[in-house]
Amino acid sequence: MSAFTLQQGALDEARLSRELAHAGAGAQVAFAGRVRNLHDGQAVIRLDYEAVEGLCLKEGALILQEARRRFGLLGVRAVHGLGSMVPGDCAVWVGVLAVHRQEAFSACQWVIDQIKLRLPIWKCEFAPDGSHRWVNCAACAHPADGASPSTSQKADATEAKAPPHV
Amino acid sequence: MNLKLRWVAVLREERGVASEQVEWTGGALALYQDLRHRHGLGLPPERVLLSVNECFVPWDHPLAEGDELIFLPPMAGG
Numbered sequence: 001m002s003a004f005t006l007q008q009g010a011l012d013e014a015r016l017s018r019e020l021a022h023a024g025a026g027a028q029v030a031f032a033g034r035v036r037n038l039h040d041g042q043a044v045i046r047l048d049y050e051a052v053e054g055l056c057l058k059e060g061a062l063i064l065q066e067a068r069r070r071f072g073l074l075g076v077r078a079v080h081g082l083g084s085m086v087p088g089d090c091a092v093w094v095g096v097l098a099v100h101r102q103e104a105f106s107a108c109q110w111v112i113d114q115i116k117l118r119l120p121i122w123k124c125e126f127a128p129d130g131s132h133r134w135v136n137c138a139a140c141a142h143p144a145d146g147a148s149p150s151t152s153q154k155a156d157a158t159e160a161k162a163p164p165h166v
Numbered sequence: 167m168n169l170k171l172r173w174v175a176v177l178r179e180e181r182g183v184a185s186e187q188v189e190w191t192g193g194a195l196a197l198y199q200d201l202r203h204r205h206g207l208g209l210p211p212e213r214v215l216l217s218v219n220e221c222f223v224p225w226d227h228p229l230a231e232g233d234e235l236i237f238l239p240p241m242a243g244g
Contacts (some may be wrong), residue, residue, distance in 0.1 A: 055220045
């Protein structure tokens, strides 16, 4: 299985965590991004995720390769969910294995930040009154902000700041 | 040349179709600006990234007959 994958629906964190193993790893750090019931003060009852899947898989694989190299990881895995999800669902999961905890913590944070900045994934947020809106991370799409996908980047995306929320 | 356009997320909603074919002789930026004007798309090109044949490319990437273009709104994964 590739280290980065997409799947329909909410993720099974326990299974993903169990599957990530290495006898030499003294540290496993995982991040689970969940659907929240509130965004910018507005109630959310559902999120619909979509992606340009081919582009997303290529860029996701690059992110994980970079993470392995940059942090000397023993293992790394990330999955993003697509389709409809409700509050509490796990929409994105990142797990890393390293010899020691410090590089594991750093790598996990770096990977989720890069996923949010670089992957062509969008979410549409539905309110209880039936209205909806597309959630945009304005910092992501402007090359001048220092973060852009790998093949068109002008700035070093690895130095990009974390986006404001999951 | 004939180009295939795939519309995603908020731009698909604004455009009202998921894909279409267009005849165009200029570059991708001029095409987006033309489509934006004709269909009332909200996002200015500086907030949009370009994909050609499922690769990220700069706006001045040369286009060829049969290319598939996707205009990518600001990303919002996570």
